Structure formats: structure tokens, C-alpha cells
Amino acid sequence: MPARRKRRVRRSAAEAQQLILDAAEKRLREGGPEAIRLQDIARDVGISHPAILHHFASRDGLTQALERRAMTRLEAELVEAISSQPARGEAVVDVIERAFATLGDAGHARMLAWRVLQVASPDPEAQQRLLRALADLVHARRVELAQSERRPPPSEQDTEFVVRLAAAAMLGDGIFAPFLDASFGRANNPARQRRFREWFARLLAAHTGVSS
Amino acid sequence: MPARRKRRVRRSAAEAQQLILDAAEKRLREGGPEAIRLQDIARDVGISHPAILHHFASRDGLTQALERRAMTRLEAELVEAISSQPARGEAVVDVIERAFATLGDAGHARMLAWRVLQVASPDPEAQQRLLRALADLVHARRVELAQSERRPPPSEQDTEFVVRLAAAAMLGDGIFAPFLDASFGRANNPARQRRFREWFARLLAAHTGVSS
């Protein structure tokens, strides 16, 4: 039978870029920064490696695009997690749980870590002041709550520290969870992990005076 | 004048390995995993790159030696920080401060992160159960303290969670401190950083019932 040539598929630029970024992100998460190799990614997607260069100009362009997309998604998910919750009840636990999931389970912490470890000076363009916005949001809610309960309002510094602790803990846990488990001599245990996250949420709730 | 040849220096094997590891560690901290290149490290030390291969057999051998040394030092410093402190007074603040410094300022968190991000499955050989040992240490002290003050003793899980939070927060802060600062719209500020660490120590002290 005749050797049939492989039909060349042609995608829209946006679609091709999506596929390439997805593959690159997967490799980055699983194998670390050194696993981002054009040839490998191209093979994953099923294209030739110059196609990647066509879309992103250079390897560095690809990594920048990757970083931008990850930051955008992260911000969207965090803002969504915080602003979509009801103001009371199990709000804190839920928000913390979702933030943990976004950073840890979804792999965003690993992406960020790679960026931070690799780039010496953070790109001023990417300064989004995300935590500033979150801290202001949280602080407003704390002040409001304190007023309604006739308690003295917390200091801004205290709220900023709360947010910073949460961010550091979630990022650290997102990267090191398997390492921490092993160092405690524990196997990976989702139930225990959930208990830890709840415990942390209640600790923060107790400190901030918000009902858990 | 006569072109004088560069005199070849000859060090002991241990000394040469020290210098090589120091240079590799510096590059790793400053430039990330991809910055560990034999030629660059050799230039930093002032030797030729085959000398590195002579001492460590391969690039991978070098990175393994680097990891082992970092883990050994980390454990030694943490155990020292915890066990050398007086049992009361400003103990918690001091221990937390030293642990932060070891992980963050000394760059061990970055080293660990690189390892964890790069290696898919943690090396069972390197399982040191360091956190298990620390948690047991802390728990014993908490129980002792609770007894002397006629309070009910804390649960083991609570202590483990305290240690896990501290570890995650310190590791996260050690890696992301510049990023967090930027995201808060703040310049690097050592005084503020110290305040944060103290604040965190007092939060833990309040929760654990230990005097700050």
C-alpha cells in the first residue's frame, strides 16, 4: 500500500500557543526548570520544535509567556476564592482551603518557585501587588467586624502579617508537602492534609477574631 | 620580560572539594539550578573543569554532594538552635529567629527547593525524619510545661501541626521573601522582617501556651 504522508495539522495561533504552554507547564511541574526543552515539548504536542520558536520567538519568550499566564491565573483564582465567599460562617476555612488547593494542588506554587529561584531580580513589569490588594481586602473586613462587635480594630501591620504568614505557609506547603510528610515519617495522607489546613484556618480565625 | 607561566596550585582533595562545593552553592543560590555549569564553577574557583570531574566523577555527583552537605548542615544548625536554648523566657522567639535565619538568610530553603522541584520522588536514603525528631522534642517540652502549670496536655497532632506550619512558613518565606515584599508593594526592610518573625513566634507561643 502507498506510504501515506502524515497530514499536517494547522491550528489557530492562539490554540497552538495554548497547547504548547500546557505541555511546557506539565514538564515544568513534573521535571523542574531543566525539563523545559523545546524538542521535548514539541514531541509532547506533536509538532516540530521550530513551531514553538515561531510562536514564542525564543525559549525565553516561552518561559515568559508561561510565567505571565500562571500569574494571571493565580490572581484570578485567588481573587475569586476570596471575594466569592460569604462573609461569615465557615468563610475562613473555605477560603484557606481553596487558596491551598490553588497554590499547592494546582501546582502554582511550584511554578512561582521556579520563577523566583531562577530570576535574580523580580521583573518590575510583573509587580502586581496582589498581596497588597488581598491584605487591604482582609483588613477592611476585620475592621468592619471589630466595629460591629465593639472590639478595638486590629492594626494594619497585624493584618499584613497574617496575610504574609498565610502566603508563606501556603507556598511552602505547596512546594514541600511531600518533603514535609517524609520528614515527619508519614505517608501522603489527604485526610491529614485537610485537617492541617483546617487547623491552620482556625488558628488564623482565632487570632483575627473572625469566627471560623 | 619573560612570560612567566602560571604556577599550578595543588590542594588537598578535601580542600579542593570544599572550594568547589562553595562555588557551586553560591551559583545555585544566585542563579538557580541551571547556573550549575562545570566550566563556570571551575572559573570561579580558578581551576579547569576536568578537575571538578576528577573530584566528583560527574555533574550529578557534584549535585549529590552539594545536597548531602546542605542537608547535613541544615540539620546540625536546626538541632543546635533548638537544643541550645534555655527552656523559658525569650526561648521561642530566639529559636524561631535562628531557624528563619538558617533557612532563609543562609539560603538553605533555596537549596532544598531546588532539590524538591527537580527530583520527582524524594531519595529514601536522605529521609532523615528531621521534623519528626523536632516535633517530638517540642511535644515533650509542651507536655512538661502543661504539667507544671496544671493545664491539660496538648494533643500530639496539635504539636505536629505547629511544627509543620513553622516549617512551611519558614521555607516559604526563605524562598519567596523578596517576592512577597514586592507583592505587598514594600521594599526590602530588615527591621520589618524581624518584626514579622517576632510576630510569628509570639503567635505560636500564644497557641502553644509557652511564654513568648
Add this chain to the structure above:
DNA sequence: ATCGATACTGACAATATTGTCAATAGGCGA
């Protein structure tokens, strides 16, 4: 149906990086 824009490819170039090897030389003990 034709045409133009461009996503895509194969072959090749340029470069960098790890690793090998034979030869050299510095320090230490006899």
C-alpha cells in the same frame, strides 16, 4: 476557485556542555 497570509516543517548552523584521556607537575615520604 484562487490567492494571500501564516502555521508549520526538515535540514542545517552555531554553540555550549559534559565527559574522556594522556600527559604534567606539585607535594610528601623514604
Add this chain to the structure above:
DNA sequence: TCGCCTATTGACAATATTGTCAGTATCGAT
């Protein structure tokens, strides 16, 4: 002082990876 051990080196090999380029094929627009 002599001789051995081995730390060290320069040259080279092998390989991998990014990037270039000219040409092709596909899809949408007219």
C-alpha cells in the same frame, strides 16, 4: 634528593540544544 601518588590540565570527543532559513501546506477571505 629521589620517586611515587595524585591533583591538575589542555586538547579532544560526543552530544544536546537553541536558533535560522527557505520552502511547503493549510485555511480563510474574496
